[in-house]
Amino acid sequence: MMRMKRSLALGAMLLVAGAVAVSAAEKRAEKPTLPLPPRMLWLDNESDPIALASREAVSAMLDKAQDAGFNIVVGDVRSWHGVSFWQSDVGPRASTIEGYPQDFDFLSVLVEEAHKRGMQAHAGMNVFVGGAKAATTGIARQHPEWESVVYDRVAGVQWGDGKTTTARGVNERAGAGVSVFNRTYAEKLYARDTPGNAADGVKGKVASRWVSDNTTTTHWLQLDWKEPQAIDEVVLHFPRGVPAPGVRLMADGKNLASVDANAATELRLPVTSGTQARTLKVEFSDPGNDAMGRLDEIYVMTPAGVNVATSATDTADSSIGRSNAWWVVARNDCVTTVVREASLGAASLAIPPDGFVAVWDDARTSPPAVGERISVAMETRMQRESDHAGGPLIYLNPVNPEVQEHLLALIKEVMGRYDVDGVTLDRVRFDNFKTDFSDVSRRAFEKSQKLKVAHWPDDIYVPANLWTGEEMHKGALYDKWVAWRPSVIREFVEKCRALADEHKVLLGDYVGGWYSEYWEVGVNWASQDYDPSAEFDWAPKGYGKTGYAQLLDYLSPGVYYTAVKKTESPTPDTTIEGGIEIAQRVTGFMLPLAPGLYVPNLNSDVLFEAAVRQSLEQGGGVMIFSQTSMDKQNRWDAARRGLEARPLHPE
Incomplete structure (x- = not known):
């Protein structure tokens, strides 16, 4: 009965989102064109949710962004707080955060003010995050059964x-x-x-x-x-x-x-x-x-x-x-x-x-x-994310159909109710390799593989023992598990693509650019034409089929490094130049890139300007995270100079 009630509630969410979809969708004759090169600024609502909680604050920030040369602003409308920075009828609102104005609609103001300035407004959606462990707000607090289950x-x-x-x-x-x-x-x-x-x-x-x-x-x-x-x-x-x-x-x-x-x-x-x-x-x-x-x-x-x-x-x-x-x-x-x-x-x-x-x-x-x-006794445990001593965030289970329905309803509400030019997905992933080991995921895995797991979860793997130094042991189904997790994420992105096509908006994704490690969070943002199993031992045969670059209008791979040129580091792949090369290689140059730069990693105006130029000239675009760090480190003048660069190979 409880499952039926939840399903009815989720169906109502989608109906509400669908009911408001007509107004914005009907206004769009066609999908917007991505400005080339994309010069994107991420507007952070995480470090200080109150900072942009007024029209005056948003307008002042967009004036800075426009003056510096940005043509796209990505508003953090669903941050890791697990709340909506718009007047949502589907999920908890930002007004549940202490001090946030009850009636302020950040997304509505952002779209209106960005369009006044000739800039595109994209909605940044932290997807599979339900809130912070230290907070009392967020969807994970309302639905603890949606949390990821950690096996450790x-x-x-x-x-x-x-x-x-x-x-x-x-x-x-x-x-x-x-x-x-x-x-x-x-x-x-x-x-x-x-x-x-x-x-x-x-x-x-x-x-x-x-x-x-x-x-x-x-x-x-x-x-x-x-x-x-x-x-x-x-x-x-x-x-x-x-x-x-x-x-x-x-x-x-x-x-x-x-x-x-x-x-x-x-x-x-x-x-x-x-x-x-x-x-x-x-x-x-x-x-x-x-x-x-x-x-x-x-x-x-x-x-x-x-x-x-x-x-x-x-x-x-x-x-x-x-x-x-x-x-x-x-x-x-x-x-x-x-x-x-x-x-x-x-x-x-x-x-x-x-x-x-x-x-x-x-x-x-x-x-x-x-x-x-x-x-001291080492023991294996299955714990909800909020009870685990890992990172600060509570991730939702990407496999759970109820979680997916809720998040898709939020995305549909944004695309339908607001005149956004695009939606930028973020954290479309599992938290780490230790998740998710819930009964929901077990049943879904068994159904997809047409088998029964005899020894759960040891047939997947046995965790390392840090106390004795014993390493992780791979189970009989380890490779199948590694290949299955990114298929879950790809299927979700397919649903987001369908919503974007329905509502005529651009769809992008913000990912970690360290591709060789990103398999641990169950994500393959490469092209399906790229076969990682030919290059990496961790990739089983068939892993390449889970790639989803083809489903996106643009990709923003974070190249969060401190060196710009490959010659400046003994590990060339961990430079901005090397990171962009990897992204271009695994996506096959098939879609526009806006490489993501993390401002605190670039500790001088000269270095920051060089990084922006490298991203534009080599990568064909740039995403800067975020306005908070830009203000703290006063990088606006350096950004203005760097954003004057143009792609060396615009085709």
Whole structure:
């Protein structure tokens, strides 16, 4: 009965959307033509939903966009908040956000003001996102049964008289909550965000980087060894988006190498092989707006290929501490030490051979006391997204027919009620490879493959065990699963294409440009003529059939990199030029591209202008994300200069 009621409700949604569709659709004699080159600006309603909540604010922003040379604005009308920034009769409205005006229709104002200025207005739709875990608004809160189900191996922590929690980090430090470390990793721990975090051999983890709170002088990190070390190569890894523009490397007080205009997050410093040094010092300039230095990792490689940075004594100009956390040391599942992090200074703890450490940074629970029992057990779990300790957003299940019907009703409402020129899809994907493992997805998978899964979900895969180091095990149906997930997304995009044709609007998609990794979220935005199985081991035979570039009027692949030219990085594919080449190759030049640029990654006017020019000249268009960052970094003049560029191959 409940399922019937929900189906009737969803049918009513579509009827409402259909009822309003006549007005806008009838006004359009034909589908708009995409301006070439597309010079697009994404108007963000995520970081500050109130910023564009008035006609005056929208008008002022569109004046800036028009003056800079943009010809398309993409309004974030369904952000990851999971609400509608228009007067929707289908889903929750933005007015459910505290402080948002009850009667303001952002999309209506955007369309009207953009058209006044001769600009196209496209509606940006965050599709399979239902809200944020930290928020109380969003469609996921109204329909928790629509949430994605995560299949993962997690660390359950039990202590005292039966208290339990789930560790948010296993052998790595989470930003909050409880993190657990076995002895191997615990020995590498330091009590603060000290320079040792940048020399622990772990890169790409927020909790394993050095952050300097010095905001007045050049940042420096120094490594000292008891004996001279033969150095073959030094590699610096900066956090994504904040590479240091100027770097100097010194060995025993003498200048060894320097870079004056760095834009790469992975910087390989030229060192004469076999150089001897007992002290190595890295100096670098302010990489970000807050003037604090950040270094993800430093590798000091010997000719034998050994990273000796992990064995050095580390000092630096300053560090940011985490003074509120407790450190809990256990031996034989019994707590032996409980100490405040602030009191440890920069010294590491002595960990018993059979011990482990729990870092307690959780305001909701108190750590166990000395003498209490504590244990860590890895277990596989099926959890709703809102209960999982992963990312901040709640993704809906793309496989669920009710979810699809709801989202299609929203899209139809936008296309039908408003005189939009186009709809730009965003986050048309699964959250990650761990989703979705609901009963709905199992039944749909079995039906599509005409089989029964005997051992669910182990016949798909068994998750890795981070505590023991055991890697993921692929099940008998793994390849079929990998090929099936993007077929779900393609079928949804086909339905969006049909709506766009019905209402005579353009259809675009905003995707991550890192194609070789995007399979993990169940998306194949390439052309069906491209066969990834001939190039990548992860792609099973037949994967190419799930490509959907043919269904779009334009594609915006995010090339969120810090280097523009391939010659500026040791990894050419992770440059703007390399990213555009990949997008052109896998789509076969079959549709217009508007490569997406992330403003914070481009930390100077010169670099930002060069990136905009590269996107237009090579890619034939550009999408800049977003007006919020443009304002914060004052990139409007640089954008104006860059947007003067024209495609080198306009055909």
